[in-house]
Amino acid sequence: MNYKKIVSAASVFATGLVLSGSPAQAAFTFSSNVSGTYDSAGNLDSTRDIFLNSVTLDNGKTVDQFALVKSAQIIHNDVWNGGNSGAASSDRGDNASGSSKELATNANVATSLGNRNLNNIIDTEDSGSFKMNLLFEQAVSSLFLWERGMNSDLSIQGLDSNGSVIGNILRLDRLTQTDAKYSIDTTEIGAAQTVGSWGVNLSDLGLTGSFFGVQVSANASHNGADFKLMGGSAEAAPEPFTIGGTLVGLALGYRLKKKQQSKVDA
Helix, strand or coil: CCHHHHHHHHHHHHHHHHHHCCCCCCCECEEEEEECCECCCCCECCCCCCEEEEEEECCCCEECCCECEEEEEEEEECCCCCCCCCCEEEEEECCCCCCCECCCCHHHHHHHHCCCECCEEEEECCCCCEEEEEEEEEEECEEEEEEECCCCCEEEEEECCCCCEEEEEEEECHHHCEEEEEEECECCCCCCEEEEEEEEECHHHCCCCCEEEEEEEECHHHCCCCEEEEEECHHHCCCCCHHHHHHHHHHHHHHHHHHHHHHHHC
């Protein structure tokens, strides 16, 4: 493809970005590298502790450093009155260590999310509604999330160092989850369920710099997200639209060069 054709394609791409506003950006994907208890056939025990060792990104890079949740503030959580009432609660594998609490407190939530045990999660009832702020040990530039069942959405938004929301709300769609290749069986369910994952970077959240926490929320339309999350660095998340950005840069540079040349010719 010659330079003019590249510029032409870039012009179309740039025009599309302008007309569409902020382009929809899919969360990045990754594979989860875990360890736990295996049976003689090599099957991972879904009821016991399952620890995250690292994740492998699509580009082959392995990430093994994560920022864990250090504190939680429950803003709203439907009241639990027994049975399947209420919304978010602390949950763990049937035979796993960790917290299991229907009437979850801030401390319970932080305990469930503040470790690498992927069999410690927040369980949400299908029709429940909740909103909570989660702060990390340090500033982060990406997120790794897991959802038991691969059948629910989750809404998230970044938090600054003061715990105030920044950027935009991102609703993570259940249909965009990647199979994490392991299952968990927790106290809230009767049998093991497959776990899915999402990766989120700065641009997904409408941010250009690091953030210190995340506000997570869901209502009945989300269908009860059962989740775990951890923070990562900027290097742990591939930024989207690298090719697109290059094409747009070529187009703008070419147009500027033509304009300058026109002035000289005049």
